[in-house]
Amino acid sequence: MATVPKSSEVTPAGGTSGARIERFDAVERAVHWTTAFLFAVLILTGAALYLQPVAAIVGRRYLVEQIHVYCGIALPLPVLAALSGSWGRGIRADLKRFNRWTGADRAWLRATAQSRPVRLKKREAVALGKFNAGQKLNAAWTAGGGLVMLGTGLIMRFYQPWPLSWRTGATFVHDWLAAAIVAVAVGHIGMALRHPEALDSMRSGLVSRQWAAANAPRWLEDVAPSEPVQPTS
């Protein structure tokens, strides 16, 4: 069980806000961006395999198919590589956070159905950990969706052992889930663009103390309870 000394997650940085806090370590950021790159290649090659106007321009079906298949098989590798060693402490801890839902998460999610002022008010009232329920759902969706896409893709690529109706079913699942995953990915990018500091934390790894206090107060309490920053142990 990975345990983290509190102060090791506190990274002093300049700025009027005082210390900035590490939200994603270098391994997590590397996983995110290599996965994002593979995902982008999968979407583009998938479009060239699937959408007739794109296929008409790109053609070269065998080459495109090979790229799509190998990027698909590679998709889980960054996560697995990160989880496989001592360098994966940060991502392991975040996976636990994604998995566990508290009453605060449920209250946050229930507020989604409310009108905007009510929603904001209700969400302000709950003290969240590092991730909100939307982010937790997105993480589970990405993991589950990625695995289902991988499985159905493998059935289509290595088709010999499977009954024909399963291959037709795998095509059905792969088609519809791809459409849903692209829609969610567009939403994910949209959210990132609307929340520049959160987006920047996937680049620099850091967020301000104010951001953490507003968005992840209980996480802030855990990792950096008070200023000034404690010296590293």
Next chain:
Amino acid sequence: MTVDAAGGGSESGTPVGRRVVLGMLGLGALGVVAGKGIQGGIDTALAPLQRLDPTGLGSLIPGDYFRIYTVTSGYPYESDANYRLTVDGMVDKPLTLQLSDLQAMPPTSMVRTFQCVTGWQVPNVHWTGVKLSDLLAEASVAKGATALRFESFDGLYTESLTLDQAARPDIIVAYSMLGGPVSREHGGPVRLYVAPMYGYKSIKWLSRISVVDRVEPGYWEDNGYAVDGWIGHSNGYGS
């Protein structure tokens, strides 16, 4: 002094994330097993809407329709007037046929499900063309020949059949499908349609049929697909 990596007691709670992932895996497996029937139901439900759809965006909805494959860049083109089909190799009477020559021969029509080896299918596709066996009879196959080699005017795609297979009445050189001329993306003006086998056997943009003394594996067969691509019972392997 340490805290739990997940943020101590503040992040304990129900493992909803794991349940969501497992639930998606279960739904995915269900979709693989039952998806064929579900897609059929969706197609039936959406058909009236898609007929009314003026935008064409309905074609972005996944369903049982043709995925257009091409192994070169873009779709090759040949006009109906300039199109020629050559039948040569081990024949007594090599042929060079125009589209109108094919259309003047006795036609064969059929309505079948088009089945891709990867799984997608299009039910109730209408085909019209000339029986391959009629063309071979006209060219008069020489002794010692056992197989056919097909070439596409895309310059790359090839296919193969044995002469025994080619004798079947449900293998045609098609100039009409889906109720009209074979369109450019579907392999027009003329393509092969091998009804009992997976789609990759039905070579598009057909330009040449050579009678040969042994089976030469075609384009996808060189990349691992079965030479004898019987739908269903071969499961992709030769049978």
